[in-house]
């Protein structure tokens with residue numbers, strides 16, 4: 001499987017957007033995160049144009065920046081007229097430093113601190129998505145002190161089961177996020193929010209999970225949420241103006257994955273939204289979603305250099321690379337599958353039963369197990385595909401390993417967007 005923009009060239013090397021990957025590895029060093037800028041922008045345009053054409057005026061997609069947060073990505077999102085979703089003071093700070101307009105920022109989190117909430121109110125963040133009653137009252141007080149009326153959403157658990165990894169499933173009642181509809185706490189929270197003088201309840205939000213390949217859970221979520229809109233109207237006489245469906249559309253990691261196209265996913269959502277509003281006689285709400293993985297996931301490729309090969313007869317072959325769980329923890333954490341290619345060779349003997357091992361002092365530091373590779377040799381460049389989402393953003397300095405650089409490629413050109421950390425950077429906060 002090759003992600004969009006990747007192809008093998010006649011010199012046997014893997015190319016991305018017209019750039020020779022082996023040459024990129026030589027120029028910038030490895031490990032290296034390579035992002036396909038054209039694909040990112042194209043994905044944004046598909047979301048923005050579909051939503052502009054098929055949903056109520058005022059609707060827009062917000063890029064979920066937990067998938068990949070850095071100055072350049074917020075600049076790109078701004079140029080592409082996206083909103084962004086942030087989940088911490090750090091993401092908010094980065095977005096603001098990139099001059100991202102505060103009114104198009106949605107701020108999430110199940111335990112935002114007083115400082116984070118003050119910062120969000122002070123900079124005029126578009127929506128703060130409130131997770132619990134403690135936060136609701138705290139925010140009301142902070143907005144009152146700032147003499148502002150803060151627009152908010154409420155995070156709702158619609159009770160939808162999406163078939164995805166347990167750790168990234170969030171819509172069910174037993175979740176740390178939000179208010180459940182089924183036990184009445186969501187309605188109580190809505191009434192409470194409406195009674196707060198310094199808050200304006202604009203939006204109900206739900207996020208049912210991540211890496212979802214099916215439209216049905218999203219369609220079900222729309223129906224459950226709109227039914228709840230009616231209950232709220234019956235109880236309070238008010239209509240909620242915005243529906244936010246969160247993120248969740250999957251990306252392709254291996255041949256086994258067949259994610260929906262952006263339009264295939266949004267078409268039934270638009271249809272059910274319109275038909276249900278008509279049927280229930282509800283004013284159509286503005287629509288928001290928060291795609292992360294489906295915007296940047298397949299746009300990312302991580303490059304490593306093979307440092308050592310260990311053949312353990314009748315057991316397996318370990319191929320050690322110069323990165324690992326510090327730059328991609330997803331196999332160690334979720335047993336996440338990836339496509340790994342030898343970017344230096346397109347032909348030769350295929351080696352089976354290969355395990356790609358990282359360089360951390362930990363047996364679980366693996367990138368992938370049981371894969372096949374074309375004639376791997378020490379010094380070859382390996383490409384791990386679909387590493388644009390939740391890789392750099394989940395990276396650490398475990399074993400005091402500096403984080404890799406990130407480059408963007410477009411039309412045969414490359415540029416650094418995040419510098420490689422130096423050993424000196426590792427000491428920045430040490431006293």
Ligand code: LLP
Nearest residue numbers: 064207210211246247248290291292293390
């Ligand atoms: N909105 C909210 C409120 C979310 O919690 C998330 C993801 C998103 C949007 C974006 O979802 P996406 O479109 O990317 O599926 N670290 C895990 C993924 C955790 C996702 C958490 N929330 C992984 O590596 O798979």
